Every structure is written in structure tokens, then in C-alpha cells.
Amino acid sequence: MTVTEETTPTSHYERIGGAASVKAAVDLFYDRVLADPEVAGYFTDVNMTGQRRHLAAMLTVVLGGPNEYTGRDLAQAHQPLGITEAQYATVGGHLTATLTQLGVPADTLAYVADVLAQVQDQVVATGTRPGV
Ligand code: HEM
Numbered sequence: 490m491t492v493t494e495e496t497t498p499t500s501h502y503e504r505i506g507g508a509a510s511v512k513a514a515v516d517l518f519y520d521r522v523l524a525d526p527e528v529a530g531y532f533t534d535v536n537m538t539g540q541r542r543h544l545a546a547m548l549t550v551v552l553g554g555p556n557e558y559t560g561r562d563l564a565q566a567h568q569p570l571g572i573t574e575a576q577y578a579t580v581g582g583h584l585t586a587t588l589t590q591l592g593v594p595a596d597t598l599a600y601v602a603d604v605l606a607q608v609q610d611q612v613v614a615t616g617t618r619p620g621v
Contacts, residue, residue: 500553501597507554508545514587515545521583528576551604552597563611573617574609581605 502511519541523529532540543560550556560566584605588598 501600502549502552502554505552505591505593505597508549510591511545511548511552511554514591514593515541515548517590518544518584518587521587522580525579525583527579531570531572531576551601563608567612568614571614571617572612574613577609577613 505511519532519537523532523537543558546558547560550558585598585602588601
């Protein structure tokens with residue numbers, strides 16, 4: 490009987506094509522980010538090989554793939570950087586544009602947009618928000 494196969498919902502991760510697609514997305518995403526003068530400066534001293542690996546691992550978990558993420562949590566990694574809401578929106582736009590370019594389905598895009606909204610407060614530096 491194949492009840493499990495028939496009833497287990499397929500994850501976003503599997504549907505977009507698994508590890509190879511996530512890697513393609515991360516590569517394309519950082520190409521965009523590093524070409525954007527508004528945010529590229531943040532990455533000047535960052536080891537981009539490790540960075541790509543960490544983001545790939547995190548995106549994998551977010552999309553419902555296997556959990557192999559070993560980096561810091563988002564607040565720890567980003568709060569010291571002084572990232573503004575505008576810069577966050579810019580980087581989120583690069584991620585959405587990348588996924589759209591790769592043909593990711595609309596419901597996965599909507600899901601990623603939800604997650605981006607949920608984690609914004611961990612990434613944007615507290616002191617940069619008006620009134621906070
Ligand atoms: C939802 C949005 C974001 C996600 C999911 C994300 C994810 C990550 C991950 C997984 C790491 C690695 C953490 C580690 O090495 O322990 C990281 C580091 C980093 N992120 Fe992000 N990031 C986001 C937004 C941003 C934005 C908006 C910027 C800048 C404008 C940014 C700049 C950086 C930098 C510079 C590092 C390296 C920090 C360091 O090595 O000290 N990130 N990010």
C-alpha cells in the first residue's frame with residue numbers, strides 16, 4: 490500500500506528540485522546582491538564560499554528540506570551589522586527576483602514572502618527602526 494506516498498504533502502524543497510535548485514538560487518542571489526551598491530559593501534570582508542553554504546542550508550530548512558544548518562541564528566548574525574528596513578527590502582527583492590527567474594511556483598514564492606516578513610525583526614537592526 491502506498492498511503493504514505495499519496496498523503497504526505499510534497500515539500501516546497503522537493504517541488505522546486507531539491508539541493509541543485511537551492512544551490513542555483515543561492516549563487517544567482519549573491520550575484521545580484523554583490524552587484525548592488527546599496528548592500529554589496531556588507532559582504533566585502535565575508536568569506537562568500539561559507540556564506541553561500543550557510544544560506545543554502547538555511548533556505549533548505551525553510552523550504553522543508555533536511556536540516557543541516559550549523560550557522561548562527563539570524564539575530565546573532567545580523568543585529569551587529571546595522572541593517573536598515575530599506576536594505577532588508579532590497580535583499581528580499583533580490584531573493585524574490587532570483588526565485589522568479591528560476592521559475593519557482595507562485596505558492597512557494599508566497600510562502601517565502603511570508604517567511605521574509607516573519608524574520609524581518611531578527612535581521613533589521615533594532616536601532617535603525619523609526620521610534621524603536
Ligand atoms: C531573510 C533575510 C536573510 C537571511 C535568511 C539571511 C541569512 C544569512 C545566513 C544564514 C547567514 C550566515 C550566518 C552564519 O554564518 O552564522 C548570514 C550572514 C550574513 N548576512 Fe544575511 N540573511 C538575510 C538578510 C541579510 C541582509 C538584508 C543583509 C545585508 C543587507 C545581510 C548580510 C549578511 C552578512 C554581511 C552576513 C555575514 C555576517 C558575518 O559573517 O559576520 N543578510 N545571513
